[in-house]
Amino acid sequence: MARSAHTPGLRPFLPADAATLAALFRESVDELAVDDYDEAQREAWASKADDEEAFGALLAGELTIVALVDGEIAGFASLKDNADFHMIYVRPELARRGVGSALADAIEKIAAGRGTKTLTVDVSDAARDFFAARGYVAKTRNTIEIGGQWLGNTTMTKELAPAGRAH
Ligand SMILES: CC(C)(COP(=O)(O)OP(=O)(O)OC[C@H]1O[C@@H](n2cnc3c(N)ncnc32)[C@H](O)[C@@H]1OP(=O)(O)O)[C@@H](O)C(=O)NCCC(=O)NCCS
Numbered sequence: 104m105a106r107s108a109h110t111p112g113l114r115p116f117l118p119a120d121a122a123t124l125a126a127l128f129r130e131s132v133d134e135l136a137v138d139d140y141d142e143a144q145r146e147a148w149a150s151k152a153d154d155e156e157a158f159g160a161l162l163a164g165e166l167t168i169v170a171l172v173d174g175e176i177a178g179f180a181s182l183k184d185n186a187d188f189h190m191i192y193v194r195p196e197l198a199r200r201g202v203g204s205a206l207a208d209a210i211e212k213i214a215a216g217r218g219t220k221t222l223t224v225d226v227s228d229a230a231r232d233f234f235a236a237r238g239y240v241a242k243t244r245n246t247i248e249i250g251g252q253w254l255g256n257t258t259m260t261k262e263l264a265p266a267g268r269a270h
Contacts, residue, residue: 111177111205116167121159123176124169125152127194131178134195139228140254147252165189168209170202180206185217188224203233215263222261227254234259 116124129149136145152158165181170193178193180203188210193202214222225245226234235241239259246253 111170111172111202113168113170113205113209116162116169116179116181118159118163120169120176120179121162122155124162124179124192125155125158127176127179128152128158128190128192130195131192135193135198136227136229144252144254147250148254150250162190166210166213168206168213170206172197172200172202178202178206180210182210182214185214186219186222188214188222191230204237207233207237211261211263212266216266218266219263220265222263224259224261225256226259227256231257231259234261237261 129152132145132149136148140148162179162181165183166185167179167181167190169176170178170180176194177197178191180191181189183189188207191203191206191210193206211222222239224234224239225247226239231241239261241257241259243258245256245258247256248254
């Protein structure tokens with residue numbers, strides 16, 4: 104099966120990953136969000152990674168993990184303040200092969216291990232089905248402004264099983 108062939112390895116973010124993750128972020132937004140946001144909206148969203156140094160500092164300031172497939176970076180995810188699932192982005196050519204699931208499993212385990220009971224995420228319309236499939240529940244609909252563009256997203260939450268009781 105394709106999924107097992109691509110089961111990713113995981114490791115912590117390293118400062119040297121910043122440029123690769125910035126490029127991955129831009130590609131992921133541009134290609135995987137194409138059905139949900141127009142070109143100007145995607146460009147505004149993707150521009151968050153234009154300053155690679157600042158983007159790297161943002162990732163370093165959160166708990167960021169990187170997924171590897173065949174030794175290459177395939178995606179990343181970040182946890183902010185132990186309870187805010189801030190980012191998750193997968194390389195477009197590796198979408199729907201379990202990379203996002205492996206990253207989200209790890210973020211949820213880490214958050215639970217730190218005593219977090221409720222994990223919150225502001226979910227893009229492109230990722231809503233992914234989070235819903237993982238048991239996240241929609242709470243509020245938001246409209247955020249990025250670079251003069253207005254983008255809709257949804258705040259979703261998931262109640263985490265206490266660490267050690269997941270099985
Ligand atoms: C959301 C995202 C991280 C998912 O990563 P992924 O590696 O493709 O996810 P997985 O392969 O682990 O998917 C697991 C399940 O989620 C659901 N799912 C994932 N993507 C989906 C989609 N586009 N449409 C419907 N369901 C989807 C499916 O149930 C899927 O299981 P299946 O493939 O067996 O049907 C990825 O699509 C992405 O990077 N999107 C663009 C950036 C983005 O919006 N990030 C979130 C910001 S909040």
